[in-house]
Amino acid sequence: MKRxxxxxxxxxxxxxxxxxxFKALAIASISPNLLIIxxxxxxxxxxxKDGLLIGFFSGLLIDLFYGGTLGFxxxxxxxxxxxNGFFRKIFFPEDIKLPIILITASDFICNLLVYxxxxxxxxxxxxxxxxxxxxxxxxxxxxMVTVFLYFILLKINQKLEYxxxxxAGKFV
Numbered sequence: 001m002k003r004x005x006x007x008x009x010x011x012x013x014x015x016x017x018x019x020x021x022f023k024a025l026a027i028a029s030i031s032p033n034l035l036i037i038x039x040x041x042x043x044x045x046x047x048x049k050d051g052l053l054i055g056f057f058s059g060l061l062i063d064l065f066y067g068g069t070l071g072f073x074x075x076x077x078x079x080x081x082x083x084n085g086f087f088r089k090i091f092f093p094e095d096i097k098l099p100i101i102l103i104t105a106s107d108f109i110c111n112l113l114v115y116x117x118x119x120x121x122x123x124x125x126x127x128x129x130x131x132x133x134x135x136x137x138x139x140x141x142x143x144m145v146t147v148f149l150y151f152i153l154l155k156i157n158q159k160l161e162y163x164x165x166x167x168a169g170k171f172v
Contacts, residue, residue, distance in 0.1 A: 002160070010153070027141065028133075032141040033142050034145065035062065037146050039051065042153070043083070055079070056078040084102055100147075107138065115134075
């Protein structure tokens with residue numbers, strides 16, 4: 001129960017930061033995608049089920065406040081969290097290479113899907129422009145923020161796991 005409350009607070013805080021502070025700190029109107037970081041990180045730290053659920057609720061927040069189609073971002077984030085969950089077995093907390101690679105890939109795939117479904121299918125074929133002016137700058141900005149946010153999320157997750165193991169040990 002405590003984990004659910006803490007993760008909900010993390011999602012809400014990252015959504016508020018992404019929507020307010022990082023919009024104000026936007027570089028060329030590009031801001032980092034904190035919810036991709038949260039979804040991917042909890043996916044490979046906790047597994048497929050947690051990644052799926054966190055991705056769904058993160059995407060649902062974006063849909064409710066910014067999306068035109070309800071469920072579009074929820075579905076994308078849900079799948080990204082689920083796919084990141086497959087990497088739980090090869091995840092080592094002290095190694096930052098895998099988290100950086102997975103979060104980068106998740107952000108890139110998310111932006112490609114957004115381009116495909118929201119621009120390409122409506123006849124807007126300016127993919128090179130979209131890649132150079134939207135995808136790559138957001139990717140770089142997200143990676144820079146990942147270096148800091150990942151370690152915060154890792155410490156929170158480790159603390160929650162320690163508390164869960166400690167409370168489980170009391171009943172045995």
